[in-house]
Amino acid sequence: MSSDSGESHVSAGNDNGEEAGVEKTNLDSLAELASAEGERISTNHDMDRAEGALQELQSGVNGMSFARRGTAQKDVEGDSSVSELPMRSLTRIPGSPESTSTPDDTPSIHGSGLSSPGSSVPASYSSFHRQHRPTSLQPFERRFSSRLSPSPLASPRISTSPAFLSSRSRQSSVSSNLIILHNQDETDTPQAPWDVVRWTKLKKITGQVFSEVGKRNFGRATCLSVTASLAVGTSKGFILVFDYQQVLKSIIGPGTKAVECGPVTALAISADHSTIAGGHATGHIFTWDLSRPAKPFLHIPPLERAQLDDRRSDGHVSGVAILHIGFLGTRHTALVSANDGGMAFSHLATRGLGAIARTVKITRILGRYPLGAKSTERPRKPSSVLAFAPLPLGNVEQPTDDMGLTALLTPYLLVIVSTTPLAQTQHKASRPKEIEPHSALSGCLAWFPAVKLKSSSADPSKAISKTKLVYCWSNILTILDVDCITSPPTEKEKPTELRFRPRSRWKSEEAIVAVQWLSRSVLGVLTISQRLVILEDTSLRMTDTFDLLHKHIYHSDLFSNQLRPVIENLDEEDSSLHGVVADAFYMSFRAYKGRLFLLGFNDVSIGTLSNWADRLLALMEDGDFIAAIGLATSYYIGDADKLTVGLPDDNNTRHALVQEKLLEMISASLKYTFSRGDGIVDGETKEKRLADLATVCFAACMSMEEMDFLFEDIYDTYEDGSAEKVFFETLEPYILEEEISAIPPNVLKDMITFYASSGRASQLEEMICRLSTDTMDINQVTMLCQQYNLYDALIYVWTRAIGDFITPLIKILALIKMIDFSEDEDEAQNVYLASAMKLFPYLSYTFTGRVYPGGVSLDDAQAYSAKKDMYRFLFSGKNIAWPPKSGDVFLTRIDKGPEPDFPYLHLILEFDTASFMSMLNEAFEDGFLNGDQDATNGLQTNGNQSASALTPTRQYIVNILFGIITAENFDAEDIIYFYMFIARNVPKYPTHIILPGTSLHQILVGLCNYPTEVVRDDCQLSVEYLLSVYHPPNLQSLIPLFEKAGFHRVLKSVYRGSQQYSKLIEAYLNDTEDQQQVFDCIRDCLRPGRGLIKKQVNEIKAMIANRARDVVAVDPALASQTLKQYASDLLRTVLESLEEESDAQYQFLRALIEPKAQPNGKRTTHVADFVSLLKSGDLKLDPVLPALEKSGVIDAAVVLMARDGLVRDAMDRLVKYLGTLQTALTGLVSAATDTPDAANTEEAIQDLLSDIQKYVKVGIWLCQGQTKSMEPRPESLIDRRKSAYGDVKEEELALDELLWLDLVDTVVRLTKDISAAVRELENLLVAAHAGQPKPVDTNKITATLRSAVQQTFSALLASTTIPPQPTPSSSASGSQSTTRPHHKPSHQQTNPSFLRILRTFLLRASSSSPSLSDLRSVLQEIFSAYTFEETILSLANRFLDKEGFAQVHEITELRQRGWRPRGQVCEGCRKRAWGPGVGGGVWEMWEVRRRGEVGRRAGRRGEGEGKGKGKGKGRSEEVEEDGDDGEGKGSGIGKGPLVVFACRHLWHRSCLEKAATAAAAAAEVGAESEQHVGMGLQGKRFRCPLCV
Secondary structure: OOOOOOOOOOOOOOOOOOEOOOOOOOHHHHHHHHHHOOOOOOOOOOHHHHHHHHHHHHOOOOOOOOOOOOOOOOOOOHHHOOOOOOOOOOOOOOOHHHHHHOOOOOOOOOOOOOOOHHHHOOOOOOOOOHHHOOOOOOOOOOOOOOOOOOOOOOOOOOOOOHHHHOOOOOOOOHHHHHHHOOOOOOOOOOOOOOOOEEEEEOHHHHHHHHOHHHHHHHOOEEEEEEOOOEEEEEOOOOEEEEOOOOOEEEEEOOOOHHHHOOOEEEEEEOOOOOEEEEEEOOOOEEEEEOOEOOOOOEEEOOEOHHHOOOOOOOOOEOOOOEEEEEEOOOOOOEEEEEEOOOOEEEEEEOOOOOOOOOOEEEEEEEOOOOOOOOOOOOOOOOOOOOEEEEOOOOOOOOHHHHOOEEEEEOOOEEEEEEOOOOOEEEEEEEOOOOOOOOOEEOEEEEEEOOOEEOOOOOOHHHOEOOEEEEEEEOOEEEEEEEEEEOOOHHHOOOOOEEEEEEEEEEEOOOOEEEEEEOOOOEEEEEEOOOEEEEEEOOOOOEEEEEEOHHHOEOOEOOOOOOOHHHHHOOOOOOOOOOOEEOOEOHHHEEEEOOEEEEEEOOOEEEEEEOOHHHHHHHHHHOOOHHHHHHHHHHHHHOOOOOOOOOOOOOHHHHHHHHHHHHHHHHHHHHHHHHHOOOOOOOHHHHHHHHHHHHHHHHHHHHHHOOHHHHHHHHHHHHHHOOOHHHHHHHHHHHHHOOOOOOOOHHHHHHHHHHHHHOOOHHHHHHHHOOOOHHHOOHHHHHHHHHHOOOHHHHHHHHHHHHOOOHHHHHHHHHHHHHOOOOOOOOHHHHHHHHHHOOHHHHHHHHHOOEOOOOOOEOOHHHHHHHHHHHHHHHOOOOOOEOOOOOOOEOOOOOOOOOOOOOHHHHHHHHHOHHHHHHHHHHHOOOHHHHOOOOOOOOOEEOOEEOOOOOOOOHHHHHHHHHHHOOOOOOOHHHHHHHHHHHHHHHHHOOOOOOOOHHHHHHHHHHHHOOOOHHHHHHHHHHHHHHHOOOOOOOHHHHHHHHHHHOOHHHHHHHHHHOOOHHHHHHHHHHOOOOHHHHHHHHHHHHOHHHOOOHHHHHHHHHHHHHOHHHHHHHOHHHHHHHHHHHOHHHHHHHHHHOOOOOHHHHHHHHHHHOOOOOOOOOOOOOHHHHHHHOOOOOOOHHHHHHHHHHHOOHHHHHHHHHHOOOHHHHHHHHHHHHHHHHHHHHHHHHOHHHOOOHHHHHHHHHHHHHHHHHHHHHHHHHHHHHHHHOOOOOOOHHHHHHHHHOOOOHHHOOHHHHHHHHHHHHHHHHHHHHHHHHHHHHHHHHHHOOOOOOOOOHHHHHHHHHHHHHHHHHHHHHHHHOOOOOOHHHHHHHHHOOOOOOOOOHHHHOOOHHHHHHHHHHHHHHHHOOOHHHHHHHHHHHHHHHHHHHHHHHHHHHHHHHHHHHHHHHHHHHHHHOOOOOOOEOOOOOOEOOOOOOOOHHHHHHHHHHHHHHHHHHHHHHHHHOOOOOOOOOOOOOOOOOEOOOOOEOOOEOOEOEEEOOOOOEEEHHHHHHHHHHHHHHHOOHHHHHHHOOEEOOOOEEOOOOOO
């Protein structure tokens, strides 16, 4: 059974072949009929060329063909046109075809490197002339390698992924979107040959509904519903029902009350397609039986608004539009609906005899009725039902079928309710938090029911899919899975439990207004900008997206009026509110059985999502076979959107579907491509097309593992078309990456012939060596390899296929015999030599148990047999036959003369001794040579039984070499390599190689007498190896030999062992490569703990003295530091040995005096500090000053001149240098716009500014020093008046005033000139480049100059206005005068120097700059300095006042608190001084004191009244006798006032004075003692005698 609701028309059975129980409909006929009515046009310009290929493709042997479905005939109108959005063009990936131009001696582009020196070029030959053969460098440090690495690198080739289909990829894919974002400027991008959704306009329906007659008769279309019929609701209340032949079957509504109820706003068709329901704008609902449409089957009227308060049943409110409606299950009388007011109801009609006898039970399932006029409730938050859908039935029975499950989406909640048997809420979900604040408000949802799946799994839980609900709020899409948990049979009364689980969520870039299920796994999403997005359910991956704006989809503003209060009262703080309500699209966007139906403003369209076969056929029809094969390959692999295009997810099923079609496409493409004439395209284009076709064919065959089809059908086609080159170049990367390891013999033969004849032997060898030998024709391959000198491949095939390691060796030895070094160099000799040099890596690989040239380890048995045979053959004392018992003896002499002993070894040594020794050095590391020489084995030898074979040892091989390599047979260049080999291996294998001392001595002497300087380092290293195990009886006798050879490392070792330390140091000096270590050696020898005897120390010092210049020449600084620490007595000797005035002497002394100074740093940093430490007369100024000025050390020159009394000259030099800095800085600022290097200019300006600040401070220091040293001169009244009224002349200024004047004038002039240059620069920049950054920081320049002016004037103000300190005489006299304060003379208190300097400066400034603006700027700088000082002083005073107030407040509190004595008795006389019992005299003394105070007050008043114009009589100064300055308080008693100390001791004053006098007399230091224990009588300061 299948049914559909009016809200979610999805297929219950036809889901890409995955579900069973398909109900066939005539949807295809609808689309074909609609497309057949349009005009027919040709598909594209390539159809004529593709016709033959298509015929072959569509008439396959198995009868399978692609469903065309009208793709070849496309509608001319814009409805069926493809998307106009741009798509990225095909990007060509570099691959193998470029390798055709690669020469043979360069690395292949597929990852093969250059052949190693041991396999491609001679190790010790620069030419073929033996007499010019140089020796090899470090022959024992290298390891032989072949051109092949054990793990070859990945070779670049064209990807087998669908990425190469970019010219045909739709912009809808995720990867395409990413690329298009970077290629938005590209134009003329070709469109896809297929439509993602093939749209067809239903012209008959469109003509009847949207024509002028139709609009006049029926009104405009308002909603659409599709199942087995297509129903359109209109604005005049009619419902038009069409079948799939676009025939108008019914016009519902004429002559009934329905046309009086307003426009049809909602439609639904029952599950059995027999009944249709319509909701109207006035709230009425009608259902119609399609077999009897004359009158309604059921009418559900709304409630009148006046009856809401007294209602007895539920129902829609009159005047509120029905927005959603749907049938429940299979019943015609069970409906659910929702209106614009946010209310939803379920309607259940009873059975009766007719429409009159039916009663409808209405249940409210959501929302509240509007408030009446009499209601006292507060207004509710407005709401509406944005989306609504009952669950449709699937093709399998489910517990939810009888529950009437309905989903409703409001602006605030998702609610899922079950309507039968009772209305009950099953699930609620709030708005997702991911919704953007204040975004567009929209909502939509769609169900997909549970369906039966085609699954091979025996698990019953996987046989049925889950019920799914997709719902969207704004731009957030969520998929909800519904699980049904049925109760067991024992609990039948227990209801079914539903579990809802949000499975996945997807965020769109814009609001979603409609959503439909196109299949079980594919979603169609419509956004607010009318873009259709195709999503896969499982991954929520966006596979396609394209624009539907040209479709003019019908939409209406249904919700903004109801939700206006929510939208217009927008609160920026409330993120749950939206800024706008989206229009409704749900009534125009429908899906049924995988088809999309669109209701437009002017037409109705049907769209079908292209499946995989349609897309491949479209590409083939477009003539793009390459893209079609590549896309089919991606379908086979599963990389493409298999769910979207209708392919099963199961690999086996998908492979069976695609493979046969893919093979047919390849065959048709090859036949079509090679059947075209050569005149259609040029040769280069044709070759590129063939290469692209080969690439996709290889990728397809590799994916399907169809190697037979590749090397039979495809290769035969390329061979017949003479395009083997393209095939082999495409094959090459697959072989190099070891993806293809077996090739048929005929293909391999053709490949060898092609590569060898085209000069690409290196690539060919790499390919052969990576192929399996199991399928090779051995005779054929070896003959071809030998014919084309492919010896790497020859060795590989012979050793791997046959297991014979000797025959390749014989063939290379035969090649060596053909090389004639006496002939001139030619091409043939070059080829032979390169091939012969492969002998050494082959031997090295074999002796170490590896496969040549791949490097893979051999099996143990095979490796043992190969080593044994190779050693036996190579070190055979006579010529032997190979294969054994064949009688074919290999001879080494070309002239057929007598064969030498060990002929094969002799032949190789004559060819290249150095390379043989390098190979043997590597072979000695293998454990095969560790065995006993006499041991025999009976293993198989290349398939033949060896009777008895000796296992060689290292000793055996060395003995043979000693017998062969003699001066009579070999040159000195060859013998020296043998000596190096022995010297290096004897220490490594002391138990395996034992040689007599005479032989070792002979080797040692031979290494010292090396033939060429090229091998000197190798020989020295070999001697070091040899001396580690061989100790000559008289080593000292060999020292001259080592010195002659220049073996300095050996000499150092000998001298260190024999404790000849002086010669050891001398050896370090002679070693030009390691001279720097001589100082470490000196430190080690002369360190105190070394324990050398005096004679050895004296020898070392004598040697250092004799070669002092050499020692210092190495590093003067290290030499001085080392000698100073370990041999300070040699410093004078070394210094005297150095040349006078030499740089070495300077560096030597500088390291002694300034050990931490940088050797290459600036040497003028501390010159001024050094000069300031010198005394006057230590330096002669005449020669020193020019040197200082030349070095730019002006501050030191100023210090020297000021110290010698030349203050005026010092200031002149300083002013002159500041002028130089001004000129330089002005020039840099003026040329800043033209400088090519702004960074260096900025750095130079900063350096000049730093120098200006520095020398301004030097000038301030000079002026301040002169001001302090000047004696204050008495100033007459006339001079003071001149200063006040401006009559001072420059000649009348003192020396210090002149210095200040010059400094101020220089600094102000410098600032003015540079500021003018800065202003000009800024004006130029503003006029020329308004938006460009400044080349220099002008703000920093101005700030630095202003700071210099402010510092100068601040220093001037501080130096000239501070009163002079009192002289000692005046202070003494002042201290003696206690009754009358001392007043300073007025001319000393107000020093007029500042005013004199300022007036003179202004006079000079006015004469040099008559412009008032210049003078104003100067005064502004001056006053800014004073303003700055005033601001600083005011801030300091504010801080001081705050701190002082706190301190004074604290002192006041302490004073008011007072001190309480410890007791009541005096500490001196021990009599009671206060408190009870002190006596009545205290009161009497208090009265006397009070009378005295009253008298004094009266005297002060009389004195104030008697003041007149004349001078009054001075009052006498009285000293209080009852206290002090805070240390004590007294109260008069018999013995005078009391004194209380802070230590709380109490004294009578008279007792305290007696105690102090007694202490002073005892110490006989009266004044000192008085300071410590007593008191200052005149100062009235006391100290407690007990606490001092």
